[in-house]
Amino acid sequence: MTTPATQSPTSPTARLMDGSALARRMVEEAAERAALLTRRTGRTPCLATVLVGDDPASVTYVRMKRSRCEQAGIRSRHVALPAATTTAELVDTLTALSDDPEVHGILLQHPVGPHIDERAAFEAIAPAKDVDGVTYHSFATMSFGADGFASCTPAGILRLLDHYGVELAGKHAVVVGRSAILGKPVGMLLLGRDATVTYCHSRTTDLAALTRQADVLVAAVGRPRFLTGDHIKPGAVVIDAGYNPGNVGDVDFDSARTRASLITPVPGGVGPMTIATLLTQTVDAAERLS
Template identity: 85%
Template sequence: MPQTTSSTARLMDGSALARQMVEQAAERAAALTRQTGQAPCLATVLVGEDPASVTYVRMKRARCEKAGIRSRHIALPAATTTAQLIATIGELSDDPGVHGILLQHPAGPHIDERAAFEAIAPAKDVDGVTFHSFAAMSFGLDGFASCTPGGIMRLLDHYDVDLTGKHAVVVGRSAILGKPVGMLLLGRNATVTYCHSRTNDLAAITREADVLIAAVGRPRFIHGDHIKPGAVVIDAGYNPGNVGDVDFDSAVTRASLLTPVPGGVGPMTIATLLTQTVDAASRQLGATAV
């Protein structure tokens, strides 16, 4: 566990590590294409025209192109029903030319997102959103981690954060971030406490954390005096104005390691998505040493 050596935390550069991961994914995608004659393919599904979702999908497709991963985009009208969405995802699940499926969420208040997620074939769930993926991840079996939690774990490994026996506190309980990252930390022998915005005396708990994951979706929710001196702090929040869930200015004087927003967790999420897409394609195509 890193120790505090000055009054300012060392920043965890997710952008630099993500670039390395994308370069590695690109090399593997090229090798896979040479070996099998097929390039990895990620299908993105978007319901409606929410501006933020449109931007996210465009960014993911651009990153795919740079990494030598084919991108197939399915844009569905806002009026699409849950049944229609499930049918579309089912077709992609059955298509041997598609190796990974990403349903951009939120899909709309009228859509049963859980039912739509469960229509994704487990072998193609590169975003790690299905029950199958969560169970496999929790039991340490082959499967795909939710991309943001998976990216967080890679970032912790890159900075040599030893999790064994450490107290990890997760502030947040979403199905794609808070809950899965806690299971991944538990699988690495950390002692995990889940908290959320309604936890009584939250600050008393976060002050005990050796590793603190902020994933509550509230700007500057965690302040410096909520942080144990020398703790590793992962800010997985992203709020309007490029603001995370941690108050950066006060946290940087308490933590030993701290992720900035932007440039910390965000780039790792997309890099993990691309890495897992190449993983999925390699398995489905029966490639060796890719």
């Protein structure tokens, strides 16, 4: 673990939180564990990726995840479904993968299209193979600190905060965003570390008055450069979990870095941690199922 450099609240430039470097280390560790499991049991961890349609961004994300699997010695199985796939057909596919003993983790790339009941699809994934942490079961076990799989991006954020020695107990964490796979779960993980958590969203009144109270600010609102330096308490830790067209996050980086003490860049901050956490949890699942 590294310790953040001491900075005054008015430091002109925040220290960058390098998610890429930490993610590489995590992938190396996952590869070592995968190789050990293969030697011991003869079985290689396998992640099944399911993609509905041919959305360019989703295709790119899945290709990237499969490439990282190869680097970590994890076998990948890709299931490509046509855009016209129905909810029932997608549920059948995910149920079959859940029942397949050769598959240890399942990733349903989202979004899946407005005609599909995404929640019904997620719930077709067996909890033991929900390495992306998207089911009700995973959210509940994560929230209660029980043995399960956390949502990958929130878990990656916590790992990054730990790596940079950010103390969470007693701190005020403000989460801007309330999605089921990012905003809500990251707040629960922060609460589990004894932070005081405030959730904000699109209907929050006087947002800046709340974000300026944050010792740790998590931006997960899905709007490019939505939060600026004026939203940030001097010396705060800023986690930008957004990714928008043009390679920009939900935080206006240039103005935010003049106020924050630590900040994640986009790209190279939270994104690599998400994929590394997915691979780590796939190996976890394989070890439990072996």
